[in-house]
Amino acid sequence: MGLMQTLALYWQYPFVRSALAVGVLIALCASLLGVPLVLRRFSFIGDGLSHAAFGAMAVASVLNLAGEMPFVLGVTVVCAVLLLRAGQNASLRGDAATAMLSVGAMAVGYLLMNLFGTSANLSGDVCATLFGATSILTLSAGEVWLSAALALGITAVFALFYHRIFAVTFDEDFARAAGVGAKACNLLLAVSAAVVIVLAMNLVGSLLVTGLVVFPALAAMRVCGSFGGVTLCAALFAVGCAAAGILIAVVAGTPVGSTIVAVEIAVWGLFWLAGKRRRA
Amino acid sequence: MRARIAGLLAVLLLAGCAREIPSTYIPPEPTATPDSGIDVDLTALSSTMVFAEVYNMLAYPEDYLGKTIRAAGEFAVYDEPEGRFYAVVVEDALACCAQGLEFVPAGELVWPEEFPEPGQAILVEGTFAVYKQGNFEFCHLVDAGMTLTEE
Numbered sequence: 001m002g003l004m005q006t007l008a009l010y011w012q013y014p015f016v017r018s019a020l021a022v023g024v025l026i027a028l029c030a031s032l033l034g035v036p037l038v039l040r041r042f043s044f045i046g047d048g049l050s051h052a053a054f055g056a057m058a059v060a061s062v063l064n065l066a067g068e069m070p071f072v073l074g075v076t077v078v079c080a081v082l083l084l085r086a087g088q089n090a091s092l093r094g095d096a097a098t099a100m101l102s103v104g105a106m107a108v109g110y111l112l113m114n115l116f117g118t119s120a121n122l123s124g125d126v127c128a129t130l131f132g133a134t135s136i137l138t139l140s141a142g143e144v145w146l147s148a149a150l151a152l153g154i155t156a157v158f159a160l161f162y163h164r165i166f167a168v169t170f171d172e173d174f175a176r177a178a179g180v181g182a183k184a185c186n187l188l189l190a191v192s193a194a195v196v197i198v199l200a201m202n203l204v205g206s207l208l209v210t211g212l213v214v215f216p217a218l219a220a221m222r223v224c225g226s227f228g229g230v231t232l233c234a235a236l237f238a239v240g241c242a243a244a245g246i247l248i249a250v251v252a253g254t255p256v257g258s259t260i261v262a263v264e265i266a267v268w269g270l271f272w273l274a275g276k277r278r279r280a
Numbered sequence: 281m282r283a284r285i286a287g288l289l290a291v292l293l294l295a296g297c298a299r300e301i302p303s304t305y306i307p308p309e310p311t312a313t314p315d316s317g318i319d320v321d322l323t324a325l326s327s328t329m330v331f332a333e334v335y336n337m338l339a340y341p342e343d344y345l346g347k348t349i350r351a352a353g354e355f356a357v358y359d360e361p362e363g364r365f366y367a368v369v370v371e372d373a374l375a376c377c378a379q380g381l382e383f384v385p386a387g388e389l390v391w392p393e394e395f396p397e398p399g400q401a402i403l404v405e406g407t408f409a410v411y412k413q414g415n416f417e418f419c420h421l422v423d424a425g426m427t428l429t430e431e
Contacts, residue, residue, distance in 0.1 A: 009324070253326030255328070
């Protein structure tokens with residue numbers, strides 16, 4: 001069977017179509033958020049939050065909570081706000097707080113799943129949560145709509161507060177002095193990051209979430225010079241790589257999350273070369 | 281809930297593989313062809329697609345009732361107080377999340393002489409159905425034909 005025939009066959013499956021739509025939307029909002037996070041050197045906040053989300057998922061699983069996503073979302077948002085505050089706390093640096101939260105949540109989450117877990121396939125559950133496996137292809141209709149709505153909401157928030165995010169990203173003190181509302185903007189970014197992380201865990205798993213946040217921004221920075229250009233380029237990069245990664249994964253039978261990140265690494269390499277030639 | 285039961289089934293199946301069972305199984309000639317009326321041919325899908333489709337079968341069985349399914353994977357058997365169960369175990373792309381499709385062989389096969397050994401690669405074709413056991417609902421393929429795909 002040829003490639004086009006295979007794609008046509010797989011396109012008939014509703015879960016492939018919804019995975020592509022939700023995956024592209026998640027990648028889009030992760031890339032938008034990635035630009036201010038990378039520029040402010042908060043690249044690893046995604047990693048810390050995704051590990052916190054893993055811990056929350058473990059607790060939800062142990063408590064047998066039906067519909068884990070709202071609970072995980074709530075816990076991750078609280079962690080994002082706490083991390084943001086820790087970053088402003090002189091006694092505990094932001095990176096140290098992220099490291100503590102990251103390791104602590106993973107360890108406690110896995111411990112709880114082992115001690116009190118009800119699932120008979122623990123290794124499979126953990127593997128799927130960490131690496132995504134095929135989670136994006138097994139979303140329920142409710143999860144598809146919730147993911148799509150949240151992703152569109154984050155994109156809308158970014159578009160609405162674009163100028164404030166720009167101001168806070170480049171000079172927080174000036175933004176505060178200018179009455180931009182830096183604190184509220186930081187809170188908005190933290191909450192958005194938490195939402196994106198929880199959504200992206202379905203796409204690539206908690207260990208690979210950071211890839212969706214940093215690669216589009218880093219690639220766009222190689223070839224674009226303005227905040228607007230980087231944002232637009234990162235969005236296009238993320239959408240293209242997510243779509244290509246999902247299609248390659250279903251055709252080649254590879255894990256969806258790692259395939260998307262592998263595509264992003266390869267395309268980032270091309271952008272790196274293009275940036276090098278541009279500067280030469 | 282059903283997904284969790286499916287996971288439980290998968291592990292029970294894998295646990296069943298540990299016992300070595302002598303076999304003098306003689307594989308029958310394959311009877312199905314691509315245009316032989318198979319509704320869901322899992323052998324035509326990539327491993328990622330197979331995992332997602334099997335997950336959907338176990339999570340939303342009502343969408344697959346009465347459909348003929350063709351699946352390839354490892355033969356597994358497990359003994360429970362309720363009886364002996366057979367399954368074809370399909371692994372996913374990460375090879376960590378094996379899923380089992382239980383099946384009821386067509387005809388009156390004699391155990392263990394007319395069955396493959398656990399772990400052997402088989403092709404199964406059967407009609408998708410659900411049954412209740414206690415408070416739980418399980419899925420299986422009934423009237424299933426079984427073909428050994430490797431010696």
